[in-house]
Amino acid sequence: MRFVRYAYPTVRNLAAASGGFSRSAWSGLETEIDRLFETAAGGYAAATQFPVDLYEDKANTFVRAELPGVNRADINVDLVEGVLNITATRKTPAATEGQVEQIVTLSRSIRIADEVQADNVAAAYENGVLTVTLPKREEAKPKKFTVEVK
Secondary structure (H helix, E strand, C coil): CEEEECCCCCHHHHHHHHCCCCCCCCHHHHHHHHHHHHHHHCCHHHHHCCCEEEEECCCEEEEEEECCCCCHHHEEEEEECCEEEEEEEEEECCCCCCCCCEEEEEEEEEECCCCECHHHCEEEEECCEEEEEEEECHHHCCCCCCCCCC
């Protein structure tokens, strides 16, 4: 099983990838520190996005999103032209009688490889974690061939 942490590309990562240079061992750390500061500063993008992990095995690709405090009915998952869109609405009740209910809409879009069977996508939400299962097409699955040695 292969585990891949999904993050939006940064200028540093794009520049290194396009120039043919090898990635710095610190580039992942820089991205995580940037994300931490955006979250702490309360930026708009950080407030409306949520962490997503991508991983795969031989038969499926999985997308795992952490959505604590979101009701199952308030989650929408769709796959349109190779892009997986996850939208969730978190409702926080008013603390006192004079305050209003807070509603925050969270969304994330992820480009998915063409090797996915779009008609068999499944999603499960348990304990604040959404797991989307994207089965691979038969021709995309690894095959084993035995070759006779003469």
